[in-house]
Amino acid sequence: MSQHIGLLTRDTTALILAGGKGSRLKHLTEERAKPGLPFGGKYKIIDFTLSNCMNSGVRKVEVLTQYKSSELLGHIQKSWSRMPWELGEYVNVVPAQQQIGELWYQGTADAVYQNLKQLRKQRCKYVLILGGDHIYKMDYSRMLRQHAKQNADISIASIPVDSDCASAFGVLNIDADMRVNQFQEKPDNPAQIPNKPGQSLVSMGVYIFNFDVLEKLLVDDASLEGSQHDFGYDIIPKAIQNHRVCTYIFDDEGCADVQAYWKDVGTIDQYFEANLDLVHVDPELDLYDRHWPIYSFQEQLPGAKFIFNDDGCRGQAVDSVICAGSIISGAKIENSLVSTRVTVERHSVLDRCVVLPNVIIGKYCKLKNVLIVEDCIIPDGVTIGYDYETDKEYYEISENGVALVTQEMIDNYIKINSAA
Secondary structure (H helix, E strand, C coil), rough: CCCHHHHHHCEEEEECCCCCCCHHHHHHHHHHHHHHHHECCECCCCEEEEEEEEHHHEEEEEEECCCCHHHHHHHHHHHHHHCCHEEEEEEEEEEECCCCCHHHHHHCCHHHCCCCCHHHHHHHEEEEEECCEEEEEEEEEHHHHHHCCCCEEEEEEEEEHHHHHHHCCEEEEEEECCEEEEEEEEECCCCEECCCCEEEEEEEEEEEEEHHHHHHHHHHHCCCCCCCCHHHHHHHHHHHHHHCCCECCCCHHHHHCCCCEEEEEECHHHHHHHHHHHHHHCCCCCCCCCCCCCCCCCCCCCEEEEEEECCCCEEEEEEEECCCCCEEECCEEEEECCCCCCEEECCEEEEEEEECCCEEECCCCCCEEEEECCCECCCCCCCEECCHHHHHHCECCCCCEEEEEEEHHHHHHHHHHHCC
């Protein structure tokens, strides 16, 4: 059986669509694509998709980029450029190049269509199409095996979610043989799973196509006026009519020894809570799993340091993750995630905070429910998270009350309060 899986993965090329803007994340993605966003203190979001490929045995990977990709490109070069190309294993970055005409990618399907020439050179049997902007652990080889076993033309990975949330995704209807008979992208009234009221089956944005089927569908779609050239809106709904489209349901039962974890981090609140989940005693996402490691570029940094042990000025962290290169200098950290190269000065208190890399937090600061963007310098005595009306004058406040803080906002805060 393992040899069969090995043959399947060797016949597969993965395409990671990593050009998304992630506009709902507001200031977090103003200067970079969402897949390049830090996560978990020391990773980038795209590391999860790339690690899934490596752990699954899918070692031919093309990363398609477009929107503000310089930070993402630099990270991939540092983290993933050491693959042995001579053995047919690689992570190759493919920037948008106006391959066809003078237009940039017009949709997810068009991004793949513009790179069909590159795919033909691979002579692959299967194309695994992935998003680069979710946090998840998934063994793609299991999905490939089911795809081959079902003799499918297309397979769609799916997951049950509450129907109230399903309108943000593509929603599937399936028959008893796991064949998809209806697909609606972001419907207003999502169809519910027949035997699970209140639950809907939604697409994870993970597809397997037989290459010949994919090629024909993309070529036909490219010439259609009015098409959005999108897999969810155009390609999948049309393919259901003439091709065998099946689903692979992603859950604990079918994933065996790999944790079935998948999170959409498309909003500030989702991103914040997914990071904070890592500080819990039993987090949903197990990053300590040696069987399924998450790889990334590891900068050579000293261990996190906690200094001062005086009453009222003790460097300490409780129920928190503190990453390498950080210094907790007489400050108290609770229920928080502190990324690499962060300094928190004396008498400051952080509660339910996510601090991205290279941040300095001054003395006597009180921060609660705060998300701090990289390279911020928080001056002494700043309080955030205790007065909603004041906070919203200076910071971006999410629906759930999380304060997003950037250096520009801090500079504005200093300017206004200095003048006063």
